[in-house]
Amino acid sequence: MSGRTTQGRSERRDRLIERPRLIRLLDEAQTRRIILVAPAGYGKTTLARQWLAEDSRRGIWFRATPAATDVAALAVGVAKAAEEILEGALGRVQERLRNSHSPNAEADQLGTILGEDLMDWPDDCWMVIDDYQHLSAEPAAEQFIEAFLTRANTPLLVTSRTRPTWASAKRLLYGEIAELGRNVLAMTHEEAARALPRKHGALGGLVALAEGWPAVIGLASLVRSPLLLPGDEMPETLHSYFAEELYQDLSAEAQWNLVQLSLAPSIDSELAGALFGARGRDVLEHGYERGFLTRDGDAYDLHPLLRQFLRSKLMDADPSAVTETVRMIGTSALDRSAWDEAFALAMEFHLTGLLTELLLRALDDLLAEGRLATLEQWITVGQRSIPGEHIVSLAQMELAFRKGRWPESERKARTLARTLPSHHPFAPRALFRAAQVAQLADRQDEALKLLDEARLRSTSSSDLRRAAWSRFITLADLEEPELAKAALDEFEALPPESVEDVIRLSQAAVHFALRWGGIRQELERHRATLELLNEAADPIVRSGFIQSYGTALNLAARYEEAYELAHRQMTEAKRFGLDWVRPHGLEMRALAQIGLRDFEGAQTALRTAYRLAESAQDVHAQINATALVARIELAQGMASKALELLGEASARAGSPGMEGELRSIRALTFACLGRSDEAEHEIEASISITSHLEARGLRTYAAVIVAHKRGDEVNLTPNLREALKESETTGNADSFVTAYRALPDLLHTISDAALPLGEFLSVPLRLHDGALAERARLGTREARIMPTEDLTEREEEVLSLLREGLSNRQIGHTLWIAESTVKAHVRHIFEKLGVRSRTAAALFRRDGED
Structure with missing residues (x-):
């Protein structure tokens, strides 16, 4: 396959047979889809080049080969050719293919993606697909082209020995596609005369015998000796005859x-x-x-x-x-x-x-x-040819894994690892793949053993890095904080060799904080990684970091920032076809919306997340969506409804972390309902299952609510003081928000007992629950709802446009001021309103304002 831009004549004029009749027909075609269809030797490719050499047009060239029946090869080939005109045309297609289980089955989606990315294609540039007949052998390849054409407005010229399936009789009849077929492409007597001016005496017989076949007439024009026609022969025989004449004239x-x-x-x-x-x-x-x-x-x-x-x-x-x-x-x-x-x-x-x-x-x-x-x-x-070669077994293992046939991949990986010498370079790769399948099947202990062996048999730094990363994730899932920290230290000690390695290092640190605390510190330490994401080629690495960092933002009650990052995650998932990421991105967004008190928006996001997770058989995402819906009910004082939802989810809980979190939410719910014994039972169950931060924070506040409901003044205040301290220390403010919304009386207890409430926990309370804070006498009215009269007239205008979703540049154009001036106004607005993001500023309302 090949792609190149065609401009100007590339062959010598004396070697070309000019076809002004055909050039005129192409010029007169009233369509942006043209196909040249005829057997080999009818000058289709030459005609396409001649036509594109005209001053008024240009073109890019893609030559199909049998390899293009693989839709992935076809998509990349066409996109690479298009890159010569539109930079970035390859990006989305390439990223989608990195993670596809079956590109041929996704031909429609891939064609649509490329069509969308070429929407700005220039009108004067034609895309040529040469030797299209190779694509006709695979329906999925033609399906890709049809989907691409449906979406794109790219002028297309096709040369082919067979008519494309999408060139239907109806489209030809209605003029949507122009076709020049064999009869039209055959040379007329006059065209042959121009090619054979010195052999005119034999011209009539030659044209008749050749049936106007350009390949024969073209070869005949190169023969130096006078034309002596070999009798009443078929055109194919004539071609061989003239080719032999030319061949014998060589040394x-x-x-x-x-x-x-x-x-x-x-x-x-x-x-x-x-x-x-x-x-x-x-x-x-x-x-x-x-x-x-x-x-x-x-x-x-x-x-x-x-x-x-x-x-x-x-x-x-x-x-x-x-x-x-x-x-x-x-x-x-x-x-x-x-x-x-x-x-x-x-x-x-x-x-x-x-x-x-x-x-x-x-x-x-x-x-x-x-x-x-x-x-x-x-x-x-x-x-069939090299059955004993290890590379064949490795390729089988990788193909099975990529296609989602995980048991088969694990079986082949284990067999290969046993067969190979101890330090064969394929050994750690096979063991790592087997460990991945074990992780996916929640067999973490097996995965850890396989990763330990992979580490021992590693032959390169990349092997060690891959094993260290997976060991860290596995140990975190196994609730082994000390061992996980040692694995994290080992991973951090390996020098990164790529941008993706640097991003994984950041994700690992944030992931550890999500499990066992230190969220505030890690958020600040790895903020710069957000900018680094644009330099990473692998969308899976990008989405992994976004998910971890966004979750940490939500736990830190930095909901506006989490909401914006969730939007970025969803954009990435859609752009690169990461379908399994979408439910998790929606759940990140929903948690941010819950924090922002946009309960209706959160419900909508969670319904979509659940439907996508159900379709993908992602049980973890389904359970998490249900748990978040229950938290919405809790926040609105409907604990009984929350308990009903949690009962359904608990029956399906999978991983220890997920089950421990569900138990903690159930404990909180039972406590709010005054069912203290059941709440304590769930607290104990959660403690025995997981030490993860989210579960720990929720069950700590559940114990506080139990003491409150029982009227246990001896334990209430000390327990609440410890819960607040833990939220501050670990960086988990979201558990505090969940708890006081479920039982607002907790805020009165804080106020009455004069418990210290640091800025970290005060900020979300003032920003998102000002009314509750007022009633508990934990803040002045102005702390939550600052009159916008404090803003200047110009700042009011900027805030109004910011609420409409305009960028700084767009605001500058609207108000006829410099973008740098807009940035200064936005900074002053943030300071005066006490917010940290555009989302928070947009959501800010003065008292009584809709």
């Missing part, structure tokens, strides 16, 4: 050189240099001058009919010379990462060594590009 060395080039899937000066050394350029130019090769810039091409003719000469060649030539071409293909060319050679000439080396070099590229259909094909060939 023996030139003949062999052309036969060598016919073995290569693609031809350029680099390949010629590998085959012929210093003579490489001269060989190519000679082949071009004698009519066997065409040229487009630095690339050369061999027409399929001439390639077939030259291949017929292999039977007369020295087998050892042929083998050596193929070996050199294969090595060149590997060095250029031309994986499909190398595979074609390995298949045609049964080169097992080339196939082995190809799998070794190309496996990770194919996985990264989502070319799973290609990899599956290669594995099938490998099982």
Whole structure:
């Protein structure tokens, strides 16, 4: 496959047969979709180049090959070609493919994504898909093109030996697509006369015998001797006859050189240099001058009919010379990462060594590009040709994992790890993959053993880093804070080798804080990582950090910031097709909305999250959505309804962390209902299950509410003081917010007992629950609802536009002031309103304001 921009004539004029009749037909086409459909040899590609060489238009070129039946290869190929016109065209498609289980099954989505990304395509630039007939072998490939065309407004010119399925009779009839077929592309008597001016005496017979086939007439025009037609022959025979005439006019060395080039899937000066050394350029130019090769810039091409003719000469060649030539071409293909060319050679000439080396070099590229259909094909060939090679087993393991066949992947990984020598480079990779499957199946103890073995058998720093990261996550899930901290220290001691490594380091620290405290410190320490996300290529790494950091913001009751980050998470998930991220992003947003008292918005987000999680069979996300809905009921004083919801969720709780959190929420709910014994039972159960921060904070306040409901004045104040201290120390203000909303009397207890309430816990109370704070005498009215009269007239205008969602630049344009001036006004507004984000400022209302 190839992509390039076409502008200007790239072949010599004396080698081209001008077709003004066809150029005129293309000019007159009243559509942005044109297809040239005819068998090989009808000049489709040449015509496309001639037409695009006109001054008024330009084009980018994508040549399809059999490899393009893999939708991933097709999508990347077309997007790469488009990058020459629209920078960034490859981005979303490439990221979607990194995480796709089956690109061929997602042909519609991929085509739509690329179509959306090319919406700004210039009207004067045509996209050419050459040799489209290769795509016709795979319905999914044509489905991708149709979805792309439905969404994009890109002018398209197709050359093909078969009509595309999307070029229906109805579309042709209504003029949506213009088609130039075999009869139109055949050369007329007048066109042939221009090509054969000196052989006019034989012209009539030649055109009749050739049936206007340009390939025959073009070759005939290159034959130096007078035309002596070989009797009443078919056009195919005529082509071979004239090709033989041209071939016999070459030296023996030139003949062999052309036969060598016919073995290569693609031809350029680099390949010629590998085959012929210093003579490489001269060989190519000679082949071009004698009519066997065409040229487009630095690339050369061999027409399929001439390639077939030259291949017929292999039977007369020295087998050892042929083998050596193929070996050199294969090595060149590997060095250029031309994986499909190398595979074609390995298949045609049964080169097992080339196939082995190809799998070794190309496996990770194919996985990264989502070319799973290609990899599956290669594995099938490998099982037959090189069944004992470890790389085939590794590829099978990776393909099964990527397609979601996890038990199969684990089985193959364990078998491979047992088979390999102790420090074989594949061993840690196989063990890591087996550990991943064990983690997914909640077999954390098994996962840890596999990761320990992977660490012992590591052969590179990347192996060690991958094992350390996964060991940390596993130990955190196993409720082993000391061991998890040691694993985190080990991970941090390994020098990062990429931006993604730096982001994972930050995520690990935040993740530890989410489990066992220190949230406020880690939020500040890793704030800069948010800016670093834009430099990371892997969307999974980005979304992982966003989820952890956003969750930490919510626990710190920095709800406005969490809401904004959740929006970014959802945008990323949609942009790159990370469907499994969407429920978690919605739940992050819902928790922020609960904190902001936007209960209706939170309910809407959670309904969508639950539906998506149910569709994906993500039980954890379903339970979490239900638990959050229960917290909305608690915040609105409907503990009985909350308990009903929690009963349903508790029956399905999966991981210890999730079950422990559910138990803590149930404890809080029972306590609010005055069912103290049941609340204490749930508190004890939660303690026995998990030490995670969210569960710990909620059950601590549940114990406070139990003391309050019992009238236990001896324990109430000390317990509340300890709960507040723990919220301050760990950075978990959200549990405090949840508790006082469930039982507002807690605020009166704080006020009556004159318990210290630091700024960390006071800020969310004043910002989001000012009325409750007023009633408990924990803050002045002005602390929550500052009169906007304190703002200047210009600041009032800026605030009004900010509430409409305008950016600083848009506000500046509206008010005719500089963007830097807008920034200063926004900063003053934040200071006067006591808020820290645009969202909080937009949500701010004066007393009595709707």
